[in-house]
Amino acid sequence: MSLMRRFRADNEALWERAVTHPFVQELTSGTLPLEKFQRYFLQDYAFLREFSTLLALSVAKSPDTDTARRLATFLAGILEGEEGLFRGTFREWGWPEERWRRPSRLPTALAMGDFMVRVAYEGSFPELLTVLVVTEGVYLDWATRAVEAGRSPERKVYRDWIDIHSNAEFTEFVGWLMETFDAMAVTDAQREQAGRLFRETLRHEAAFWEMGYRGEEQMG
Numbered sequence: 001m002s003l004m005r006r007f008r009a010d011n012e013a014l015w016e017r018a019v020t021h022p023f024v025q026e027l028t029s030g031t032l033p034l035e036k037f038q039r040y041f042l043q044d045y046a047f048l049r050e051f052s053t054l055l056a057l058s059v060a061k062s063p064d065t066d067t068a069r070r071l072a073t074f075l076a077g078i079l080e081g082e083e084g085l086f087r088g089t090f091r092e093w094g095w096p097e098e099r100w101r102r103p104s105r106l107p108t109a110l111a112m113g114d115f116m117v118r119v120a121y122e123g124s125f126p127e128l129l130t131v132l133v134v135t136e137g138v139y140l141d142w143a144t145r146a147v148e149a150g151r152s153p154e155r156k157v158y159r160d161w162i163d164i165h166s167n168a169e170f171t172e173f174v175g176w177l178m179e180t181f182d183a184m185a186v187t188d189a190q191r192e193q194a195g196r197l198f199r200e201t202l203r204h205e206a207a208f209w210e211m212g213y214r215g216e217e218q219m220g
Helices: 003-010 012-019 022-029 034-060 065-092 107-122 125-148 156-164 168-182 188-214
Strands: none
Touching: 003 012, 003 168, 003 188, 012 125, 012 188, 022 034, 022 125, 022 156, 022 188, 034 065, 034 107, 034 125, 034 156, 034 188, 065 156, 065 168, 107 125, 107 188, 125 156, 125 168, 125 188
């Protein structure tokens, strides 16, 4: 059994909690109240800085230039494409720049960002790759399930959010991540650490949906 399949099997309940959270179900069916999506979307935009740090240091710690190039290309796509979707959506909502440029962080989003930055700076490449394969794998999974179920919500930003996480380019990249993950040469200790990070990343993903769905008090 591949490492990815083993970790998925070991954490199946937690993985399913992340990819079938009520936030995701209502988003893909189009019934999610806009204010809940806006809360999540703003925090996800702020989180983009920490995620970009993880990607940038994944490039720096890559074992070879081909791996570094693939990750750098994905990072460029995040900064040029997805970041543009965020800004365009904020403008469509009529939000002034000061509302989204440096928003107040909710505790769950801040905790996930701190986790990402800590792993980025302190972790080895296999550890960074573990976090990436969970974050991107979870998003591909829920979005692909929505497409396969024929879900196409009326609200354009919901459709765009499904598409950006299920299109051919993203699907191919996540497939490459998983293949690279399975091909890692790791020691028993590194495999154990990867298992811990796999679970911790999944918990953060599920908590992020919950934050968007239920709301939290701002940190200031």
